[in-house]
Amino acid sequence: MASDDTETEKRIEEAVLDILKESDMASMTESKVRAEAAKRLGLDLSVRHRKKFVRKVVESFLTTKEEEAVAEEKEEVEEGEEEVGEEEEEADKRVLGNRQYECDDSGDPIICALSSKRRVTLQEFRGKTLVSIRDFYEKDGKQLPSSQGISLTEEQGRHSAMQFQLLKMPLNKLRDLLIDSVPSFAPHATPTTNPFLYVRPFLKFC
Template identity: 50%
Template sequence: MEAKVQERIEKTVLRILEESDMEEMTEHKIRKQAATELDLDLSQPPYKAFVKQVVQSFLEQQQDQEEEEGEQRGDGRKEYDDGGDLIICRLSEKRRVTIQDFRGKTLVSIREYYKKDGKELPTSKAVLARIVKAAMVKDILAMVIVGLLSCGNLWKLQLKEMK
């Protein structure tokens, strides 16, 4: 693949990524739109691999920027469990609300834990809610708080400050 063609593909793909809704866009859609704009067949393996590389690089940059912005906004005191899941709040000594990735899906988990050999391990007792969009986190947490209020258990809730 020629350097000029690579440069044209990269510029087009990056422009499409910057203008797109990342919740709706897929690599296939990006490749198809770029192919239409460039009048090239980007479904061939070398082009397909190059587009994938550009998309992954863009996503990694976006993630790094979001992490940097999060560190600048917050004081960096987020708490994580032994499995690397973000702890949103502790409902009791044995129960907590976490955000976790499981098989490529982001979940809000309300789960009981037990201690074994100094580690906190999850039990099978859990309530899981799949997060399709980031905005759903607030809605799910609001439902958890309303549920706790209705049960009279809010006094046990020790919310972590989310920034």
């Protein structure tokens, strides 16, 4: 069986690959590739063993191209899934003011976690934004708010936050500040009203 030496086969392979890379694969055929390679090399590539060798090079080239196309398509799909994942992650967050908050499984922004099972969140109810301090429980892999807790308006929430800070102060200073503050968030209070009455409801959530 006739065959060419390694050097001749290498020249044929390089010529065929160059032609394939330069050509429009939609219109190129094996016979056209073989004819162009024969012209460039000055060799007769129509003989049986050379024709088979050219076919082998062409098929190898096409297989490689197909594998590259599949790999590229797979990469694009993975990138698309990654982008979707990022978009879903962003959808689980809300921007309030200049801060971005993570949302719970109900879609409510989490302001802070008071413990592993207690959170402060914001909820929309009848057109109003409420500050909700509630215990959470797990169901079907999700953290859901229980009925144990309290919901405050934004203004009440601001006052409760102030009260949490005040509770850290010495008792005598705390009382003086609360006495000054009571009229602002409890207009119905009288000068003799015990200011600690307005703090007590929140103590169990500290």
